[in-house]
Amino acid sequence: MELRQLRYFVAVAEELNFGRAAARLHIASPSLSQQIKSLERDLGVRLFERDRRTVALTAYGETLLPRTRALLEQADDLRRTARGFAVSEPVRLGYVSWRPADLEERVSGVARLLVDAWVMPSHTQAARVADGSIDLAICWVRATDLAEQQLAGRLVGVDQLYAVSVGYESSVRAQDTVVLVDADTATWSSWNIYALEFARSTGASVERIDDHGITGPAFFDHVRRLGRPVLSSPKRDATPWPSGITRRPVVDPVPMWTWSLVSRWDEASPAVLAAVEALTRDVVVDFGAAPYWLPGDDPFRPGALTYQP
Structure with missing residues (x-):
């Protein structure tokens, strides 16, 4: 037993x-x-x-x-x-929009987790780990980001992105989608990088916006205005789906978005290291048999589930 x-x-x-x-x-x-x-x-x-x-x-x-x-x-x-975790400082964790539903349960018994209430963009959360403001972050990063900021990243989750359109529910080829790129790089830097590379790689169209319409009601307004399937970002959003708006699988290739658990590469705290291990130890990701797409600088391309400079 x-x-x-x-x-x-x-x-x-x-x-x-x-x-x-x-x-x-x-x-x-x-x-x-x-x-x-x-x-x-x-x-x-x-x-x-x-x-x-x-x-x-x-x-x-x-x-x-x-x-x-x-x-x-x-x-x-x-x-x-x-x-010695009972009297240690809590492990401070920040995230962007997604975190495992059983986050606290996974680290129960090995660390006291304090989830930061400030939900910030990926590049901001990674920078906060680098400067010591928080200990861990769940965010999207490139291998270049990890190396430049002396961070380590381990795969903690993956989102399969989809398209949103009016009326149709069938699958749509990546080259027939539209990606939105917002002028506010302070908020949408990571998404813009991903979206532009996806467009270059697949032939998808780029639509530049300046109203933060990557999510929320403005996103659905763009879907209606463009009349074409628009790639949805991984940013979670509580906006109700309007009538007639549908979700469509994207194929040839399937766009994937990876979530990293980021820590400092020279982290020495036993509590932080134990939390990293507990949160990533049993993570198994099946990218499936269909052709899928990841950015060229994604640290978790096939065969690599961890990254450390």
Whole structure:
């Protein structure tokens, strides 16, 4: 029996769905199922009743769940105490628009994470790590940026970008899309760099704007005005989708946007290093079989999941 298997048991018990639990744990569903079966063999009891449609705790599972949670909390507390994290300064993390949904859960037991409330552009967050304002940042960076600012980056997530248009829902070739480039480089520097290189590489059209319409209501206004599929940025936005506006897959190639967990290359804090390891250790990204596109200076092109100058 391993603590890892006990964490798997708790995740499945909370989700009551192997697929969701596997996604939460960042492992494959078949592997999770095998680990649960192995745990059941070690314990000598059946923890779950499962069929093709449902998963339910058995009476044994119901009884063991609170004790398992308590045991895991004791293990986490022991780890915090042993490593001195209980009295250490918190690890300060900034982000742009995306962060893992289970961010705090991943670092539980190894560091006290303080998520910075200031949501800033990628280049700004990377610079804040370099000057020591924060310890870590989840942002988009190029290999050149990492080298120039003496930063290390590890892959923590990937977005597959899509196009937005009026009416159609079918896939669209990259060369038939439009990319928006905003005049405000203080806010949209990273996106502008990505968009312009994407256009040069694929033949997509460039539309220059000055109203921050990369996201928000102005973005949908541009989609209507242009009458062509417009590539959407990875910037999360709560604006409701207007009626008649659709999302379309982009193909030949598929545009991918990588998210890096950035730290200082000479970082010596055990808490920061432990947080980096916890947040990236089990990250598995499948770019798929279809041709995809990454910028030429992306630090995570095929075969490279970490970068350090």
